Amino acid sequence: MDQGSAAGTGGTLISLSDSEQRCYSGLYALCQPDSSGKLAAGKVAELFRASQLPAETLHQVTEVCGAKRLGYFGCGQFYGALKLMAAAQAGLPVRLESIAGELPLPVFVGITNELEMRYPNQPLTNESQSHILGSVTGSAPRPPADRPVLRHPDTSMDKQEVWSPPQSPGISPPRSPSAYRSYPYGAQRNGTDTLLVYEAKVPGLPSVPQENSSPSHYSLRLQPEQPVITRVASVERLVERVEVDYSDDPWRITEEQREYYTIQFRSLQPDLSALIMGTVAKNFFTKSKLPILELSHIWELSDVDKDGALTFPEFCTAFHLIVARKNGYPLPETLPATLRPGFVEAAVVTAPPSEKIGSVDLQMTSRQGVTTKQEARDESRKPAEFSPKRIPEPHEKPTQHVSTLKPDSPQELDANMKSRTRPRSYSSTSIDDAMKKVEEPPTPPPRPQKTHSRASSLDLNKLFQQSGQGSRRSQHSLSAKSGWLPPPPALPPRPPATQIFSFIPGSEKSSQKVVQQPNFADFSKFREEQETSVRGGLSTEDLTPPKLDSTVVHQGHAPQKPVRRKIHPESQSATPPSATPYSAATLTKSTQRPPPKQKREIQMAIRKNRETNAVLTRLNSELQQQLKVVHRERVTLESQLELLRPVAST
Amino acid sequence: MAVCIAVIAKENYPLYIRSVPTQGELKFHYTVHTSLDVVEEKISGVGKALADQRELYLGLLYPTEDYKVYGYVTNSKVKFVIVVDSSNTSLRDNEIRSMFRKLHNSFTDVMCNPFYNPGDPIQSKGHQTAQTHLPGNF
Numbered sequence: 194m195d196q197g198s199a200a201g202t203g204g205t206l207i208s209l210s211d212s213e214q215r216c217y218s219g220l221y222a223l224c225q226p227d228s229s230g231k232l233a234a235g236k237v238a239e240l241f242r243a244s245q246l247p248a249e250t251l252h253q254v255t256e257v258c259g260a261k262r263l264g265y266f267g268c269g270q271f272y273g274a275l276k277l278m279a280a281a282q283a284g285l286p287v288r289l290e291s292i293a294g295e296l297p298l299p300v301f302v303g304i305t306n307e308l309e310m311r312y313p314n315q316p317l318t319n320e321s322q323s324h325i326l327g328s329v330t331g332s333a334p335r336p337p338a339d340r341p342v343l344r345h346p347d348t349s350m351d352k353q354e355v356w357s358p359p360q361s362p363g364i365s366p367p368r369s370p371s372a373y374r375s376y377p378y379g380a381q382r383n384g385t386d387t388l389l390v391y392e393a394k395v396p397g398l399p400s401v402p403q404e405n406s407s408p409s410h411y412s413l414r415l416q417p418e419q420p421v422i423t424r425v426a427s428v429e430r431l432v433e434r435v436e437v438d439y440s441d442d443p444w445r446i447t448e449e450q451r452e453y454y455t456i457q458f459r460s461l462q463p464d465l466s467a468l469i470m471g472t473v474a475k476n477f478f479t480k481s482k483l484p485i486l487e488l489s490h491i492w493e494l495s496d497v498d499k500d501g502a503l504t505f506p507e508f509c510t511a512f513h514l515i516v517a518r519k520n521g522y523p524l525p526e527t528l529p530a531t532l533r534p535g536f537v538e539a540a541v542v543t544a545p546p547s548e549k550i551g552s553v554d555l556q557m558t559s560r561q562g563v564t565t566k567q568e569a570r571d572e573s574r575k576p577a578e579f580s581p582k583r584i585p586e587p588h589e590k591p592t593q594h595v596s597t598l599k600p601d602s603p604q605e606l607d608a609n610m611k612s613r614t615r616p617r618s619y620s621s622t623s624i625d626d627a628m629k630k631v632e633e634p635p636t637p638p639p640r641p642q643k644t645h646s647r648a649s650s651l652d653l654n655k656l657f658q659q660s661g662q663g664s665r666r667s668q669h670s671l672s673a674k675s676g677w678l679p680p681p682p683a684l685p686p687r688p689p690a691t692q693i694f695s696f697i698p699g700s701e702k703s704s705q706k707v708v709q710q711p712n713f714a715d716f717s718k719f720r721e722e723q724e725t726s727v728r729g730g731l732s733t734e735d736l737t738p739p740k741l742d743s744t745v746v747h748q749g750h751a752p753q754k755p756v757r758r759k760i761h762p763e764s765q766s767a768t769p770p771s772a773t774p775y776s777a778a779t780l781t782k783s784t785q786r787p788p789p790k791q792k793r794e795i796q797m798a799i800r801k802n803r804e805t806n807a808v809l810t811r812l813n814s815e816l817q818q819q820l821k822v823v824h825r826e827r828v829t830l831e832s833q834l835e836l837l838r839p840v841a842s843t
Numbered sequence: 844m845a846v847c848i849a850v851i852a853k854e855n856y857p858l859y860i861r862s863v864p865t866q867g868e869l870k871f872h873y874t875v876h877t878s879l880d881v882v883e884e885k886i887s888g889v890g891k892a893l894a895d896q897r898e899l900y901l902g903l904l905y906p907t908e909d910y911k912v913y914g915y916v917t918n919s920k921v922k923f924v925i926v927v928d929s930s931n932t933s934l935r936d937n938e939i940r941s942m943f944r945k946l947h948n949s950f951t952d953v954m955c956n957p958f959y960n961p962g963d964p965i966q967s968k969g970h971q972t973a974q975t976h977l978p979g980n981f
Binding site: 471472474475478479485486488489490492493496499500501526829832833836 | 937952958968
């Protein structure tokens with residue numbers, strides 16, 4: 194290790210003070226120089242990230258110190274870079290001139306402990322580090338004193354810097370929950386563009402994803418980084434979760450991380466057992482700002498069944514790899530054992546309490562720096578998703594979406610499909626498309642009260658009925674998917690949200706529909722309050738059923754996201770006035786089903802059957818194709834056999 | 844055995860080409876390029892016949908004194924070309940077919956990756972690994 198006191202940078206010599214020398218040599222050693230003195234690029238990158246300078250600054254530093262030109266960090270370049278970073282942190286421009294003078298030592302978040310270990314007497318460690326050591330468990334009072342001095346208040350880093358000392362808990366190996374709880378802000382390793390982008394987009398938000406462990410063997414405190422996103426409350430919430438710490442294996446997903454992944458998965462696909470389409474996942478992961486090549490590699494690693502879509506375990510794996518990558522861990526060539534879906538399956542988490550979803554969702558969107566578009570999408574998606582149970586394989590048939598089946602039934606289908614080899618024909622390309630398709634066929638899945646109008650052979654129907662009846666009785670919400678409301682006792686089946694939305698635009702047109710509107714308004718209220726009784730109001734309107742039928746058909750294609758959003762306020766405004774009469778009128782889960790209702794049910798049933806027919810036809814054709822492939826293989830094998838036979842017979 | 848493997852896009856530019864480096868790679872590039880003519884000839888020869896009727900495996904495109912060139916076309920006009928050493932006589936037709944099938948499978952895997960834009964050069968490591976595992980390859 195070169196302890197030279199002068200760092201040559203682009204020809205100019207820069208002198209280092211003693212303390213700087215010690216610090217820099219420590220950092221130099223930290224970065225794993227190889228025999229020729231070049232530093233490991235990964236370590237250097239981590240170090241740079243830990244300096245919490247904006248990416249442009251880091252690029253400038255790299256250029257000025259000569260590493261860019263050389264292509265690697267030698268000792269001289271490294272020392273120059275450190276000096277330049279110190280200058281940048283002190284607010285000076287990144288130029289050679291600025292480092293000629295005496296500068297405070299650069300501050301690296303999260304790296305300092307390593308220095309401590311190597312050079313316990315370093316002056317840099319100074320007060321802050323000693324504090325860091327002292328407060329391994331991350332007690333609340335952090336000495337911010339020295340930090341602000343050292344740090345230049347970057348625009349987007351302002352709040353972090355005030356709290357920079359809290360980085361230390363991230364350093365300490367026992368990632369104790371208290372560490373996170375103790376400080377709302379976390380100094381974050383965000384030297385990379387990716388996280389910086391997040392930061393930049395949420396400048397106003399105080400807390401920052403927490404500091405992650407420094408290089409080597411600390412297990413990944415991934416979830417603090419991502420998500421917790423920027424609310425103090427959420428940080429604490431996450432903190433309070435039990436932390437299962439297996440080992441320092443960065444490839445193991447902790448419970449907190451898994452919960453977070455679950456939340457994210459739900460935001461894309463409410464059904465935990467269903468698949469996320471490739472394009473959906475692509476859009477989602479692209480937000481992480483990793484290079485496409487890496488994302489592609491991550492996808493290859495995580496999509497083990499190679500079907501172009503992600504199951505929940507695959508999604509967790511992919512997410513975990515992305516987070517690992519952002520924290521500087523190089524991507525593995527093959528999937529680590531702990532990340533394999535088989536392993537992950539065992540730890541699938543049940544849905545976290547739904548109240549977290551809202552805030553975390555918002556946080557996610559804000560973290561991602563997504564504009565309101567994403568939020569709107571989430572919001573609009575959520576209400577719509579509650580009931581239209583996304584069929585796990587939307588590729589099967591768009592129409593199938595409509596049959597908002599319970600998760601059970603689609604799961605059966607899904608399991609069957611998945612077990613086959615590589616279903617690759619995913620026709621739907623995005624959540625938007627899927628949602629549109631959900632609304633297209635307006636026919637609501639029949640939820641007959643007493644009559645089992647379908648003698649369909651499909652389990653779907655039976656399950657549906659059972660679930661429909663069962664849920665009608667009980668009002669409990671099915672975890673996050675509770676949007677699947679108990680079917681309205683009186684009027685047949687409407688997947689709550691979609692129908693609401695589809696009806697309401699039409700309902701404005703006629704007085705009759707005005708009548709309907711309050712029903713749906715009620716329905717949305719229902720959704721909020723989880724009352725089944727509201728629906729009963731519909732039963733009182735005899736004229737509504739046939740009319741609704743037509744409106745359903747009519748409105749089927751109308752709903753779009755913007756429409757949905759518009760509808761919301763409408764429905765909610767309509768709710769108050771009409772809520773009372775209807776709810777008063779029919780608080781009884783009306784078991785009285787007038788005959789016209791039955792006829793309607795039958796129609797519903799017919800439609801439903803048609804849809805399932807279509808699904809089955811599609812399934813059939815796919816199976817036929819597979820059969821063809823298998824046939825071909827068989828022919829090949831047979832010909833090979835014949836070729837071999839004469840040889841064997843001789 | 845196979846000294847060169849190439850995946851050519853529909854517009855006849857290479858998406859992936861890899862050859863045994865011992866011999867001049869440029870030579871293989873030329874060879875693959877010229878073999879494209881033969882491929883075009885073969886697939887256009889079917890004329891009005893439907894794609895289903897057209898065999899994906901094109902067989903031996905043309906032999907030279909040093910090696911043989913085999914071709915395979917997918918339904919989306921993506922071509923696979925394998926150049927095999929002529930001295931290797933034990934390589935049977937079915938083996939070539941199976942090589943193409945594996946090639947096709949790994950190509951499909953690459954396609955399935957949502958982060959892959961069709962038309963980009965294939966940089967997937969998984970794909971490369973699959974190539975090396977082709978029978979007796981590289």
